[in-house]
Amino acid sequence: MSVYSFSEGSSVAKALGQYVKSKYDTAMAKHGRFTLALSGGSLPKVLAEGLSQQKDNIDFSKWEIFFADERIVPLEDENSNYALCKEVLFDVLPGFVPEQIHTIDTKFLKQNPLDSQAVADEYEKQLVHVFANASTVKVPVFDLMLLGCGPDGHTCSLFPDHELLDEDVAWVAPITDSPKPPKERITLTIPVVTHALSVAFVTTGAAKQDILPVVIEDTTSKLPSALISRAHPDRISWFLDDDASAKLDKSVLRVFPFQ
Numbered sequence: 331m332s333v334y335s336f337s338e339g340s341s342v343a344k345a346l347g348q349y350v351k352s353k354y355d356t357a358m359a360k361h362g363r364f365t366l367a368l369s370g371g372s373l374p375k376v377l378a379e380g381l382s383q384q385k386d387n388i389d390f391s392k393w394e395i396f397f398a399d400e401r402i403v404p405l406e407d408e409n410s411n412y413a414l415c416k417e418v419l420f421d422v423l424p425g426f427v428p429e430q431i432h433t434i435d436t437k438f439l440k441q442n443p444l445d446s447q448a449v450a451d452e453y454e455k456q457l458v459h460v461f462a463n464a465s466t467v468k469v470p471v472f473d474l475m476l477l478g479c480g481p482d483g484h485t486c487s488l489f490p491d492h493e494l495l496d497e498d499v500a501w502v503a504p505i506t507d508s509p510k511p512p513k514e515r516i517t518l519t520i521p522v523v524t525h526a527l528s529v530a531f532v533t534t535g536a537a538k539q540d541i542l543p544v545v546i547e548d549t550t551s552k553l554p555s556a557l558i559s560r561a562h563p564d565r566i567s568w569f570l571d572d573d574a575s576a577k578l579d580k581s582v583l584r585v586f587p588f589q
């Protein structure tokens with residue numbers, strides 16, 4: 331596991347941009363496209379800042395984008411992860427192909443009651459379609475997942491002690507009791523997240539400093555972020571600022587290789 335800490339947010343963004351560019355280069359050399367799963371929360375803005383420094387050397391039309399989790403709301407709703415990413419990323423950086431940005435199918439929102447399982451199943455079909463010829467294993471293999479980590483150790487919409495942590499069949503699952511609002515969401519499941527070739531957690535601010543030692547240093551932790559970090563430590567990077575990393579043992583920190 332590579333844990334990086336930077337003195338300020340702009341340095342986190344710059345490093346994240348360099349890291350994503352290197353994963354994009356590797357994916358392009360390998361299969362001519364870049365498959366990426368994105369979280370909501372604070373991540374999209376940091377990513378946008380980092381990518382704006384790399385944009386001249388990236389062909390965004392080669393990006394195939396899914397959401398690591400999504401709130402079941404209209405696509406233009408202020409709670410939509412897609413809406414947030416559209417505002418700060420897709421509408422700002424050049425070349426994204428709308429058909430390659432995979433949103434939830436909002437036709438289900440017209441139903442009453444809402445069938446969140448149907449939303450998850452349809453999203454899974456989009457994954458099947460995109461990864462049909464690419465995967466030799468029975469789980470999609472993303473080039474990169476960019477995730478957040480909540481102050482309780484959740485990531486995607488995988489929350490501590492939730493039954494979804496045991497899901498080992500579905501690629502996409504609904505959640506109807508999310509402790510972080512809104513309650514109704516879909517999320518990629520742990521098998522999909524842990525099959526990604528690379529996973530980066532991007533987490534800043536003092537509100538995260540108590541949970542990070544548990545997630546990163548406690549090898550028995552059952553918190554979702556810890557379970558994912560431990561599955562394949564060599565594929566995991568953490569991008570933190572010094573407020574977030576303040577209570578980590580300094581021996582876990584690595585020097586960021588691109589600087």
Ligand SMILES: O=C(O)[C@H](O)[C@@H](O)[C@H](O)[C@H](O)COP(=O)(O)O
Pocket residue numbers: 369370371372373399400401411477478479480481484485486487510532533
């Ligand atoms: O849709 C969501 O709610 C996010 O995908 C969620 O999993 C987020 O990544 C974490 O809650 C961290 O959010 P912050 O980075 O804003 O703390």
